[in-house]
Amino acid sequence: MEKWSLMTITVLLALTVRWTVSLGSYSGAGKPPMYGDYEAQRHWQEVTYNLPIRQWYFNTSDNNLLYWGLDYPPLTAYHSFVCAYIAKLINPDWIALHTSRGYESQPHKLFMRTTVFVADLLVYIPAVIVYCFSLKETSTKKKVSSALCILLYPGLILIDHGHFQYNSVSLGLALWGVLYLSYDWDLLGSAAFCLALNYKQMELYHSLPFFCYLLGKCFKKGLKGKGLVLLTKIAGTVVVSFAVCWLPFCTDMEQIMQVLRRLFPIDRGLFEDKVANIWCSLSVLIKIKNIISPQTQLKLSFALTFLSLLPTCIKLTVQPSLRGFKFALVSCALSFFLFSFQVHEKSILLVSIPVCLIINEIPFMATWFLLVSTFSMLPLLLKDGLLLAYAVTTLAFLSVCAASFSIFEKTSAEDLQLKPFSLSLKGYVSWFKSFPKIVRCLFLLSVTLMGVLSLMSAAVHPPQRLPDLFPLSVSVISCLHFLLFLVYFNVVILWDSKNSRSQRKIS
Amino acid sequence: EVSHPSTSTSEWTLDYPPFFAWFECALSHVAKYFDPKMLVIENLNYTSRATILFQRFSVIFTDILFVYAVRECCRCVNGKRAAKDVLEKPTFILAVLLLWNFGLLIVDHIHFQYNGFLFGLMLLSVARLCQKRYLEGALLFAVLLHFKHIYIYVAPAYGIYLLRSYCFTANNADGSLKWRSFSMLHVTLLGLIVCLVSALSLGPFIVLGQLPQVISRLFPFKRGLCHAYWAPNFWALYNAMDKALTIFGLKCNFLDPTKIPKASMTGGLVQEFQHTVLPGVTPLATLICTFISILPSVFCLWFKPQGPRGFLQCLVLCALSSFMFGWHVHEKAILLAILPLSLLSVQRAKDAGIYLLLTTIGHFSLFPLLFTPPELPIKILLMLLFTVYSFSSLNSLFR
Numbered sequence: 001m002e003k004w005s006l007m008t009i010t011v012l013l014a015l016t017v018r019w020t021v022s023l024g025s026y027s028g029a030g031k032p033p034m035y036g037d038y039e040a041q042r043h044w045q046e047v048t049y050n051l052p053i054r055q056w057y058f059n060t061s062d063n064n065l066l067y068w069g070l071d072y073p074p075l076t077a078y079h080s081f082v083c084a085y086i087a088k089l090i091n092p093d094w095i096a097l098h099t100s101r102g103y104e105s106q107p108h109k110l111f112m113r114t115t116v117f118v119a120d121l122l123v124y125i126p127a128v129i130v131y132c133f134s135l136k137e138t139s140t141k142k143k144v145s146s147a148l149c150i151l152l153y154p155g156l157i158l159i160d161h162g163h164f165q166y167n168s169v170s171l172g173l174a175l176w177g178v179l180y181l182s183y184d185w186d187l188l189g190s191a192a193f194c195l196a197l198n199y200k201q202m203e204l205y206h207s208l209p210f211f212c213y214l215l216g217k218c219f220k221k222g223l224k225g226k227g228l229v230l231l232t233k234i235a236g237t238v239v240v241s242f243a244v245c246w247l248p249f250c251t252d253m254e255q256i257m258q259v260l261r262r263l264f265p266i267d268r269g270l271f272e273d274k275v276a277n278i279w280c281s282l283s284v285l286i287k288i289k290n291i292i293s294p295q296t297q298l299k300l301s302f303a304l305t306f307l308s309l310l311p312t313c314i315k316l317t318v319q320p321s322l323r324g325f326k327f328a329l330v331s332c333a334l335s336f337f338l339f340s341f342q343v344h345e346k347s348i349l350l351v352s353i354p355v356c357l358i359i360n361e362i363p364f365m366a367t368w369f370l371l372v373s374t375f376s377m378l379p380l381l382l383k384d385g386l387l388l389a390y391a392v393t394t395l396a397f398l399s400v401c402a403a404s405f406s407i408f409e410k411t412s413a414e415d416l417q418l419k420p421f422s423l424s425l426k427g428y429v430s431w432f433k434s435f436p437k438i439v440r441c442l443f444l445l446s447v448t449l450m451g452v453l454s455l456m457s458a459a460v461h462p463p464q465r466l467p468d469l470f471p472l473s474v475s476v477i478s479c480l481h482f483l484l485f486l487v488y489f490n491v492v493i494l495w496d497s498k499n500s501r502s503q504r505k506i507s
Numbered sequence: 508e509v510s511h512p513s514t515s516t517s518e519w520t521l522d523y524p525p526f527f528a529w530f531e532c533a534l535s536h537v538a539k540y541f542d543p544k545m546l547v548i549e550n551l552n553y554t555s556r557a558t559i560l561f562q563r564f565s566v567i568f569t570d571i572l573f574v575y576a577v578r579e580c581c582r583c584v585n586g587k588r589a590a591k592d593v594l595e596k597p598t599f600i601l602a603v604l605l606l607w608n609f610g611l612l613i614v615d616h617i618h619f620q621y622n623g624f625l626f627g628l629m630l631l632s633v634a635r636l637c638q639k640r641y642l643e644g645a646l647l648f649a650v651l652l653h654f655k656h657i658y659i660y661v662a663p664a665y666g667i668y669l670l671r672s673y674c675f676t677a678n679n680a681d682g683s684l685k686w687r688s689f690s691m692l693h694v695t696l697l698g699l700i701v702c703l704v705s706a707l708s709l710g711p712f713i714v715l716g717q718l719p720q721v722i723s724r725l726f727p728f729k730r731g732l733c734h735a736y737w738a739p740n741f742w743a744l745y746n747a748m749d750k751a752l753t754i755f756g757l758k759c760n761f762l763d764p765t766k767i768p769k770a771s772m773t774g775g776l777v778q779e780f781q782h783t784v785l786p787g788v789t790p791l792a793t794l795i796c797t798f799i800s801i802l803p804s805v806f807c808l809w810f811k812p813q814g815p816r817g818f819l820q821c822l823v824l825c826a827l828s829s830f831m832f833g834w835h836v837h838e839k840a841i842l843l844a845i846l847p848l849s850l851l852s853v854q855r856a857k858d859a860g861i862y863l864l865l866t867t868i869g870h871f872s873l874f875p876l877l878f879t880p881p882e883l884p885i886k887i888l889l890m891l892l893f894t895v896y897s898f899s900s901l902n903s904l905f906r
Binding site: 009020 | 595884888889895896898900903
């Protein structure tokens with residue numbers, strides 16, 4: 001069948017899945033007094049529409065920052081303002097100042113779900129389609145399969161259209177940034193990424209790879225000539241993008257400081273709730289929060305984060321390649337997720353989307369990672385009542401990936417991009433012959449473990465003495481998986497072009 | 508709930524044949540593990556999360572029979588060109604067209620009915636007839652009739668085909684009927700099957716003396732010429748014409764306003780209605796119209812049987828004719844024509860063209876079944892999905 005009809009069917013399928021998940025429950029449904037993220041978004045519409053810009057981020061009598069105060073950068077606020085404007089046309093009660101707190105109704109839910117749906121349709125989905133069409137050295141079938149698998153990734157669908165958030169906007173903008181960079185349109189790419197950054201500050205996880213890649217490009221062009229020109233142009237673009245987004249707040253230093261204080265709540269502590277990163281998992285054994293002071297915690301987490309991503313970034317600056325850039329996005333975001341401060345479980349999406357970008361290069365590992373990332377958010381999804389959606393979308397995703405990429409046949413060292421690494425290890429280890437089988441067994445074991453734990457979390461009551469047993473087990477197991485993936489991705493990057501360049505010379 | 512047929516405990520009392528009643532009885536035994544309260548007769552309009560979950564899962568579970576039937580049908584189909592790519596194989600396209608049929612999806616899984624496994628039975632009987640396992644095919648169809656009597660729409664096709672190709676075992680050299688090859692054995696076997704199945708289903712009610720009541724529930728002629736939501740058939744046009752003429756007549760003062768009945772035909776209530784300008788339509792009239800319209804296809808099947816393909820064509824035509832001229836037809840009945848036509852569409856380009864036209868329009872006519880705002884994007888997206896797929900895949904098959 002033709003490319004366009006296949007892609008149309010893929011998009012329609014993706015949209016259908018998104019809308020059917022939308023019919024389910026959302027975060028904080030029917031749970032006064034605080035409700036959840038859904039109420040937060042509605043509240044932001046209320047605040048941005050009714051109050052002047054100067055008051056959006058400040059604690060005033062009209063704007064109680066303790067009740068879901070704005071803690072995303074200005075672009076989110078502008079987006080909420082636009083949604084509020086439309087809401088006002090349909091039903092002003094939805095955003096009436098103070099009186100609309102905790103407003104829940106079927107038409108309102110339809111409206112909110114539509115805003116997410118439209119945002120997804122306008123930003124994220126076109127980015128994915130254009131990205132898949134632009135993949136080089138892949139058949140049409142592989143391009144469409146990649147698009148289908150990326151669009152059916154359960155994590156993003158469940159969080160955006162189920163729990164209720166607008167991650168698809170920031171992730172989509174970052175994806176546009178990657179796309180522009182792959183066509184060597186560096187200025188547009190930088191601008192797109194700055195917009196992404198100004199939508200959600202968590203995109204900072206991706207900032208280092210962007211920075212190192214562009215810097216590496218400038219170095220390659222020679223710092224005395226074209227490179228310097230490029231560097232200044234990019235710097236200019238960044239400054240202009242930021243200025244445009246922050247324009248209303250630039251009148252007053254206090255405004256900027258307050259916004260920054262809301263965006264980076266340093267006094268909140270090392271971690272909150274159960275999240276699949278190192279600090280939460282370590283706290284099972286040692287109560288870190290009690291041993292180390294908050295200042296030291298901050299310094300320790302920053303040190304570890306930067307130490308773990310330093311090798312990749314240096315490699316990217318010295319040898320900037322598009323492939324290295326995509327892998328670096330994954331490993332840097334993963335390092336930040338595992339070691340950084342105040343990480344939410346939803347931040348794993350910042351790692352998942354770059355993994356989606358390399359799904360056609362390492363389908364097996366990518367599918368494995370994406371399954372684990374969805375599993376790591378299980379406690380959150382259970383709280384929102386999205387168990388059925390989770391089960392169905394995850395199973396569908398696994399089947400589609402298994403069918404499109406025949407992942408179970410591609411588990412050799414070469415398929416996992418570990419050939420250069422295995423060549424340098426051949427002298428020391430001799431178990432590489434049964435490597436595919438071992439990897440397959442590990443995968444099946446992992447999937448079975450995740451399945452069993454999902455079932456138990458949903459159906460069984462935890463024992464009295466350990467009420468958090470299941471969420472904690474989910475976090476710890478996911479964390480172990482993520483650590484292994486971190487090692488894997490770093491190995492692939494660091495052992496990469498040295499050998500491939502020499503291989504090309506030989507062939 | 509199992510209620511006595513003659514008491515009117517609710518507006519939704521049993522109006523399907525006995526086998527379906529036994530099916531619901533079996534379901535109720537499983538239902539009590541989900542939520543016992545849904546089985547209490549007085550609990551009308553009872554919903555709970557467990558009830559909904561159980562109902563939905565029961566439809567999904569019974570669809571297994573449909574999946575099996577589709578597999579059997581795919582085995583009967585052999586495309587002219589063997590394509591290397593799985594996506595372009597006729598069997599794959601047929602499987603998708605049947606399993607992802609938009610009409611079946613929304614009627615069964617959203618609107619809520621159990622058509623999946625019933626169509627599974629029908630497709631299975633068609634597959635058996637294609638594989639020349641006539642007795643099995645006849646048995647399956649007889650059982651199907653006692654599950655849902657709407658399949659009587661296609662009974663003439665089955666009857667004539669079995670008579671012509673099974674009871675008369677051979678043809679003359681020029682393809683015409685060889686009267687001498689009449690096989691008494693085959694006729695008796697067929698008759699035995701039909702009687703046995705009917706006895707099994709209606710027997711208990713005949714013994715209890717309730718047969719007239721059952722018949723009146725199955726064929727509610729008091730329900731009126733058209734269903735609450737008009738099926739897009741000939742009588743809809745007839746009614747529309749009647750209404751138009753009424754308005755025209757009132758405007759030109761040909762008619763007396765006091766003599767015109769006030770009740771509306773398009774309302775949600777099912778009730779009898781009289782035509783004002785055009786002659787009234789009785790059940791007998793619709794039967795005669797239906798009979799006349801199926802005559803050409805039945806004649807073709809009798810005089811020039813072309814094997815299974817001819818049978819399928821006659822089946823589709825019978826379904827369409829009954830849909831067009833039948834009494835109190837539901838719009839869901841269009842699926843009876845669409846699903847069998849899928850089998851023909853992957854084999855010949857001409858049939859594919861007709862199929863695309865019928866299926867797109869037929870599915871669009873099912874839109875009023877889903878009327879709540881949340882379902883609007885779903886029906887549009889699913890419709891687009893199916894239409895785009897059917898057009899592009901059949902196009903690529905017969906390029």
